[in-house]
Amino acid sequence: MDKPRRPRAETPKGFRDYFGPEVTMRKAMLDAIAAVYHRYGFDPLETSAVETVEALGKFLPDVDRPNEGVFAWQEDAADWLALRYDLTAPLARVAAQYRNDLSSPYRRYAMGPVWRNEKPGPGRFRQFYQCDADTVGSASVAADAEICAMLADALETVGIPRGDYVVKVNNRKVLNGVMEVAGLAGDDRHAERGIVLRAIDKIDRLGPEGVRALLGEGRKDESGDFTKGAGLSPDQAEVVMGFTTAKRDSGAATVARLRELVGASAIGGEGVAELEEIAALLAAQGYGPDRIVIDPGVVRGLGYYTGPVYEAELTFEILDEKGRKRQFGSVAGGRYDGLVKRFTGQDVPATGVSIGVDRLLAALQAKGRMQGETSGPVVVTVMDRDRMADYMAMVGELRQAGIRAEVYLGNPKNFGNQLKYADKRASPIAIIQGGNEAAAGKVILKDLILGAKIAENATLEEWKDRPAQVEVDRADLVAGVRKMLGQ
């Protein structure tokens, strides 16, 4: 008979564990961003990880099992539940559910994991943290300007100095105006406008030529599949492409160029005016183009957002393992309509930003800008198993004094193992008290950091000058440890 197979000790594909400093660094980043959001008047909201599929609303009614892109399961014969895939969909549900209780406008921030049922890849996980701030119920572009300023503050707070990032602002309405000029205005051109939006949104991946092909007849990809294009003439396509390359050296020049491109289009003119107003509101608060710029080259999310769109870019280079410049692009937002309307039928304007905290953290770590705790706890070793109470009293005193400390809880027989343990714990000090020391009312403090340095490369003078271990009175344990820690 076969023995039952042991279970595999593995995370599911695309999930991972976070240890020690990885947890505390992310927490420090979330706390710092939350403090900025809070100062701006945003209130915290924590929704549950689980929503009804109906509330998330991403699925077609004819799909039997709605697990495309999300993790979903059937609760009973009727209801499907799913893990949230972002923090915006739950906000829309909350804004509808509590619309009579929430202040209007409602500024809220939220942070926590979201889940995507997608193919995992290097650095791409199926659970990751987002840190969002949104204003629901304000149609004013002042709300957008505020989000941009707050985003700049948040980035600086987590350790990205001014000059190392830029917040870029674009506007979907300007693109709509450009499409009008390109002859795509009518109700009967809805499909073509969709093709243009999707094409623009793919410019990072396809490049200008790929987008141009999709604006025209269509594009054949590497696999030979053909994607039908919007059927624009080369001149019309040129107008649309002009939008993505309209950035000039100054905000005023960019605005002038955009005004040219949108011509007489009312919606386009509105979009350009909004960009100007956002820039003016930000300038009044001292946020100039060193921090926030108008950049029509920002096309990501233009298909989703309905007005201003913003994206933060790190201006320093981060290379991946293969030496290629790593795309960052996980801090972005914009104005969206219709999310609350799904529930209530009423238009509720909203705008907000999402910070992909895990990627931001990875970028800062790659740049050496973020460092976790490097020193571990003081370790009280166990020389005499029968005197565990004495060792626990020592560790208790240290903790009472606010010093991170632990007593060795493994098998104490082999003292070498205890020092190896202290080493693995990155312990700065080992406390030692054998029978002789105990009888004399003494305790030995071993400076493990200095000891490691000496072992590496100290001269004899240094060694004599500052021995790596000292004996102190048992009563002076805390004071001695403090001194050795340099506190």
Place this chain on the structure above:
Amino acid sequence: MDKPRRPRAETPKGFRDYFGPEVTMRKAMLDAIAAVYHRYGFDPLETSAVETVEALGKFLPDVDRPNEGVFAWQEDAADWLALRYDLTAPLARVAAQYRNDLSSPYRRYAMGPVWRNEKPGPGRFRQFYQCDADTVGSASVAADAEICAMLADALETVGIPRGDYVVKVNNRKVLNGVMEVAGLAGDDRHAERGIVLRAIDKIDRLGPEGVRALLGEGRKDESGDFTKGAGLSPDQAEVVMGFTTAKRDSGAATVARLRELVGASAIGGEGVAELEEIAALLAAQGYGPDRIVIDPGVVRGLGYYTGPVYEAELTFEILDEKGRKRQFGSVAGGRYDGLVKRFTGQDVPATGVSIGVDRLLAALQAKGRMQGETSGPVVVTVMDRDRMADYMAMVGELRQAGIRAEVYLGNPKNFGNQLKYADKRASPIAIIQGGNEAAAGKVILKDLILGAKIAENATLEEWKDRPAQVEVDRADLVAGVRKMLGQ
């Protein structure tokens, strides 16, 4: 033709949203507990919410859809995934998966939501927070003593003063010894021992008489269903029941009574000795019976844990809506074996505690011990829509000065609505600048807290003495707000 039905804006049954102070209070509690755990040398660990069902290992192979108690779904033809139902099962998986990399012993803490697919009830949700600390790889009862001390520290840190809680310690081995004495020692009495364990574990619900029935022939419940008992004679049952009521006035007397009960049983003697040793180790650190006591009446979890068992109880009463004493009991732990062994085949002793943060928070709130932020942001009102840049400059200055502030972003037409908004936001101050003030370089600060008080019950003298609004130079905005806030 029917219009498509709008989606319902609702959380799934048994889930809820947390707003503002609910989020920040829980965060404050988690942060405070984490600081204690950290000082004790515990390292943070964050596993993903999703595990393979195989790793969680709660399910029988013959159950087709393993959703009893957990939320689970099928990833592909082979793999089932599930949301973690506690933080211990993922720890066991981590301890096995990274056994060559982690220090041994491994002290870790973890905090985060867990999910239970159970019938929701009043105050019972299907997602709730736990905050755990465990030591993996130490067989020493010093590890158990440490957890008890840390638990006492954690409770005091979150605002439960000494005397308002007690940590009770019991030991499964003592019960095993008692069962030996009652004649349930042999391999052939495995089933009876199981019945005894389950019966003991239900004492809170069934009362002593119900347990006694289950120790004897069996018990018929209210519905008429009969549960077969362990078949003990009344004398044998009395020995087992004696265990649960063995607590005496002092720890020494309790230990003496337990020693009597376990008689010559080796395992029982070992359990009693462990309890004595834990008490001695704690006393050496100054944790006396005012904080931690030996209490054989703690029976919860005796079926799960293998050695020492601990539970924190709040000694002040909290009544539920119906005036009944509310059961608290969501801070508990103990020593467990076999969890890591499932994966590796090797015995790895472990001990730890779990704090049910949401219930602890509810208890403290019910007692008025925990209060969230009560004051909202300063609100800059919008008197003149065209001068939004001026108002944003004001709010920018306040934020730069670290003062939580926001500009009104709704439709500014109706000033009354703006003050209503400030009221809903619990704003302490409204900033007002109309055209006249702007021309004079002035700004009005309206003290909304004082204003509300005056409106309620101020005398004319008080009103004259401290008017609820002042006009200050625009340049003194920040200083004026600070003064009014009493900073």
